[in-house]
Amino acid sequence: MDCNSDQEQFSAYLLGALEVVEADKIDQHVDRCAPCSDILRAEGDVVVNLARLSPQIMAPNRIKRRLLSAIDTEAA
């Protein structure tokens, strides 16, 4: 688990730009790492706010599912 290198991938992760294997690695990391989970959630908030500012651009369902799953993980 490498926090710095995984954090560099959070933006791509939130945009759904990572390969499934890489995204799974991030999922498993943030499940176990509270600081990275907080950072990912904060970056997710930015993505959500950007989406709200740009109503003509719909977020793909894949991203929504990821965000919701990250929020569920945080709440659990």
Ligand SMILES: [Zn+2]
């Ligand atoms: Zn970490």
